[in-house]
Amino acid sequence: MTKMRVNPNRMELLKLKRRGEVAKRGHKLLKDKFDELLKEFIKRISENRKLRVEVERRLLGAYGLLAVARAEAGKANLTQALLAGEPGDLVDAAELRVMSVRVPEFTLGEIPEPGGYSLATMPAVLDDALEELAAVAPMMVELAGREKAIELLAAEIERTRRRVNALEYVLMPSIAETVKDIQMKLDEAERGNLTRLMKVKDIIAAQEAAGER
Amino acid sequence: MARIAIVGDSTSVAGFRPLGFAVYPVERPEDARDLWAGLVGGEYGVVFVTEPVYAAVEDLAAEAIDRPIPAVTIIPGAGSSGGVGGAKISRAIERALGTSMLIREEEE
Numbered sequence: 001m002t003k004m005r006v007n008p009n010r011m012e013l014l015k016l017k018r019r020g021e022v023a024k025r026g027h028k029l030l031k032d033k034f035d036e037l038l039k040e041f042i043k044r045i046s047e048n049r050k051l052r053v054e055v056e057r058r059l060l061g062a063y064g065l066l067a068v069a070r071a072e073a074g075k076a077n078l079t080q081a082l083l084a085g086e087p088g089d090l091v092d093a094a095e096l097r098v099m100s101v102r103v104p105e106f107t108l109g110e111i112p113e114p115g116g117y118s119l120a121t122m123p124a125v126l127d128d129a130l131e132e133l134a135a136v137a138p139m140m141v142e143l144a145g146r147e148k149a150i151e152l153l154a155a156e157i158e159r160t161r162r163r164v165n166a167l168e169y170v171l172m173p174s175i176a177e178t179v180k181d182i183q184m185k186l187d188e189a190e191r192g193n194l195t196r197l198m199k200v201k202d203i204i205a206a207q208e209a210a211g212e213r
Numbered sequence: 214m215a216r217i218a219i220v221g222d223s224t225s226v227a228g229f230r231p232l233g234f235a236v237y238p239v240e241r242p243e244d245a246r247d248l249w250a251g252l253v254g255g256e257y258g259v260v261f262v263t264e265p266v267y268a269a270v271e272d273l274a275a276e277a278i279d280r281p282i283p284a285v286t287i288i289p290g291a292g293s294s295g296g297v298g299g300a301k302i303s304r305a306i307e308r309a310l311g312t313s314m315l316i317r318e319e320e321e
Contacts, residue, residue, distance in 0.1 A: 038310075045306055052302070055288070056295040063291040066228050082227045087235035089214035093258040093282055104281045107260060109214065112233045133228050140288065141217070144259040147302055148284035154309035155279055161311075 004178045008185035016182070020175040027167040034160045036101050041153045048146050058136045065129035072123040081117035081126065088112065091141055095150050101156045103149035108141045215258030220245050220266050226288040228266070249273045253295035257283050263290030263295040279299075 006012045072079045091105045111134050117126070216235050219226045223238035230236045235257065239245050242265040249270055252260050260283045267274065267287045274285050287298035 041306075041309055045302070048302065052299055056288070056298070057314045059288055060291075060295065062228065063225060066224070066293065070224075079223070079227065082230050084231055086233065087216055087230075088233040089216050090233050091215050091258045102281050104258070104284060106284070112231070129228060130231055134232055136230055137229075137234075140261065140286070141259060144284040144286040146263070147286055147298070148281065150302055151278055152281065153303045154302060154305035157309040 002174055002177075003181055004111055004174060006178060006182070007050060008182040010186065013179065013182045013186065015085070016106060016179050020172065023167055023172050023175060027164065030160055030164045030167065033099060034157065034164055037101075037153060037157050037160060039154060040098055041150070042151065044146060044150055048143070051139065051143050051146065054112060055136060055139050057138070058132065059065065062129055062132040065125055065132060069123050069129055071125040073121065077121060080207050084117060097155065098149070099156070101152050103152050104145055106141045106145040108138045111137055182188065214254060217259045217261070218252050218257040218283075219261040220248065220252065221261075221263030221286075221288075221290050222265070222290075225263050225288075239266065242266045245270050246273065253277045253283055255282065260285045261288050262286070263288060264293040264295075265290060267297060269300075285306060293313075 004016075006016070066078075073081070090109050090111065092109060094105045094107070096103050096105045217233075218235045218237060219229050220237040220239060222240075222242075226236050226238055228235075237245070237248055237252075237279075239248070242263075245262070245266045246269060253276075254272075262274075262285060263268065272309060277283060277285060287301055289295040289298075
C-alpha cells in the first residue's frame with residue numbers, strides 16, 4: 001500500500017492517528033448501511049419477481065382479448081372506439097426514504113370507467129378486455145414503483161460498496177502504514193539522539209578524567 | 214398528482230386510452246426516441262414502454278435511472294415474448310450485488 005507524503009513528525013502522527021480513527025468509524029457505519037440496504041434490497045426483489053410475472057401474464061391475456069375484439073369489430077372501428085378518454089392525472093407520486101435513498105411510491109387514483117363507444121357496434125369481448133386492463137393497471141403502477149425502488153437501491157448499494165471498499169482497502173491501510181512509518185522514523189531519531197548523548201557524555205567524562213590527572 | 218404515459222405499437226397501447234393513460238402510439242420503435250425528452254421531463258410519474266420500444270430507447274432511458282421520477286417500466290407488447298423487463302431488473306441486481314447467482318438460487 002502506498003505511503004502518504006507527509007513530514008515524519010509528531011504533529012502529523014497525531015493528525016493521522018485521528019484520521020485513522022475517523023476512517024474506522026466511517027467504515028463501520030458505511031458497512032452497517034450496506035448490510036441494511038442489502039437486506040431491504042433482497043426483500044424487495046423476491047416480492048417483485050412474482051408481481052412482474054403476474055402483470056406480464058395478465059397483460060398478454062388482455063392483449064389476446066383485444067385481438068379478438070379487433071377481429072370481430074374490424075381494426076378501424078376498434079381504433080375509433082378506443083379514441084374516447086382523456087389522459088388524466090392518475091397517480092399520486094409520494095417520495096419515501098429508504099435508508100436515505102429517495103424512492104417513489106405511486107398510488108393509482110380513480111381510473112375512469114371505460115366506455116364512450118357504442119355498445120351496439122362493439123363486441124362484448126372489448127368490455128372484457130378493457131375490464132382486464134383496468135384490473136391490471138393498479139398492478140402495473142405498483143410494479144413501476146417497486147422496480148424503480150429496486151433500481152435506485154441498486155445504485156445506492158453500488159455506491160456504498162465502493163465507499164466501503166475504498167476505506168477498507170485503500171485509505172485505512174495507507175494511513176496505518178504511514179503511521180507506522182512515522183513512528184519508526186521518530187524512534188530512529190530518538191535512538192540517534194540517545195547514542196549522541198551517550199557519546200557526548202563519554203567525551204566529557206574522558207576530558208574530565210584527563211583534567212584531573 | 215402525475216400522469217401515466219404509455220409508449221408502444223398501437224395494438225398494444227390503444228386499450229389504455231379509455232383508462233386515462235396518455236397513449237403514445239409509435240409506428241416504429243425508433244420513433245419513440247423523438248418523444249423521449251417530453252416523456253421524462255417531469256410531467257409523467259410513470260412511463261410504460263413496450264419491449265421493442267425499450268430496446269430502441271435504452272441508452273436514453275439509462276439517464277433517468279438515478280432519478281426517482283419518472284419510473285420507466287417495461288411491459289410486454291402484443292406479440293413480444295416478455296422477459297425484457299425481468300432482465301432489466303436482473304441487471305440492476307447484478308449491479309448491486311456484483312453477481313446474479315442469488316436470483317438463480319431463489320428461482321429453484
